[in-house]
Amino acid sequence: MKFLDQAKIYLKSGDGGSGCCSFRREKYIEFGGPNGGNGGRGGDVIFEAVPNLNTLIDFRYRQHFKAERGHNGEGKDKFGRKGENLIIKVPVGTQIVADDDETVIKDMLTPYERFTIAKGGDGGYGNAMFKTSTNQAPRRADPGQPGEEMWVWLKLKMIADAGLLGFPNAGKSTFLSAVTSARPKIADYPFTTLHPNLGIAKIDDEEMLIADIPGIIEGAHDGVGLGDHFLRHVERCAVLLHLIDGTEEDVAGRYKAIRKELKLYSPALAQKREIVVLNKTDALTPEEIDEKAKALQKACRKKPMLMSGAAHAGTTEVLRALLPHVLKLRE
Structure with missing residues (x-):
């Protein structure tokens, strides 16, 4: 469909x-x-x-x-x-x-x-x-x-518990397919995802609905790439999961660019709870992981989580971090 x-x-x-x-x-x-x-x-x-x-x-x-x-x-x-x-x-x-x-x-x-x-x-x-x-x-x-x-x-506007954010090829669809039964298109080129996808993840006898939207790039508010109108699908979410591609040179710059687009689109959306994840750690050496995690922590002012969606490493911990925010909104 x-x-x-x-x-x-x-x-x-x-x-x-x-x-x-x-x-x-x-x-x-x-x-x-x-x-x-x-x-x-x-x-x-x-x-x-x-x-x-x-x-x-x-x-x-x-x-x-x-x-x-x-x-x-x-x-x-x-x-x-x-x-x-x-x-x-x-x-x-x-x-x-x-x-x-x-x-x-x-x-x-x-x-x-x-x-x-x-x-x-x-x-x-x-x-x-x-x-x-x-x-x-x-x-x-x-x-x-x-x-x-x-x-x-x-x-x-989709009604989901958690929303995935990130640049194209940050690993959002890979994460969604790793933790849910959803099967979004996955490929190694930007803008593989052209429309939002939904998946239900199960963790600790609880379920949460996760929304994966097309990648946002710098200048999206001016219509660059696919624009920023897909951001409305994560406006109702309890928490945002911000994935940063660990193989990028400037992970802090990538984080700041997405945050800028969020603020330009909706200040209320930019105030939502956010969990920052350094993804694709399976492609990095321990030294690179440590270096990029520190740079990312300095940019977002909190310790980022480490994960590899392709290798299913750290995905359970990420879901457990999302769960309290989801349950709080349902109360």
Whole structure:
């Protein structure tokens, strides 16, 4: 299944049905009087969050959604039928954003939660509603009210316990495949991961959901590489796992570059709990590990953990370091 994390769609609730102008016509009844029924109300547009969806790919092939209009009223005081509501199913964690791409209308966080974004128009009155003692044969019948229409953005933010950060080729996908059953694409070239991946890791009788996002590089906030919009998938995480490629010359510079991008994207995201890991230690000598760990510690002001995702060395310790932060958020 292809992954799509944002889409722009057009919504329109149903117009109300028109009222009917009708008079009672029966044998031996000379002045039957008005009997035109009211029009039916238009259908609403409703969003529903469902847990078994994890992509917005369906909205790539259909962008226009219109609810059914209300049916017109009829003679013999028959009211028009209400239009059917249109229910649009989206993944849990989807944000509904206004056309200005800034105003958040609704955040769909709870499974099976429903939100009515556009209400259908009211049906028009039939002429029976305008009958009075002085106007016993009104010929007025109102049209239905138009429904609401709008363009909105749908933006999916994954709901994961821990999020992986790092430059391309830092070993994020390798770590995810080592500790979960997820099988992301792994290769020795940058930007192998083009969309977020999720995996469930088990440690000490507990489970945690880990999100792997495409690599962030310097200048991502200006659109360099794949940009920084994938960072929204780790905004809801309890803790960030920052992987640094130990084979890089300047590990401290790499750490600072990612931290800079985090702050430019969202100061709140930059304040999240972070565990720093020096990865790919299997490719380094003990002297190199010691040297780079010290340089990294000086940059992040805390002792980094050592790990090799490919060799499965230190992965259990890293998961145990993540677990307390995850459990604290669940309380």
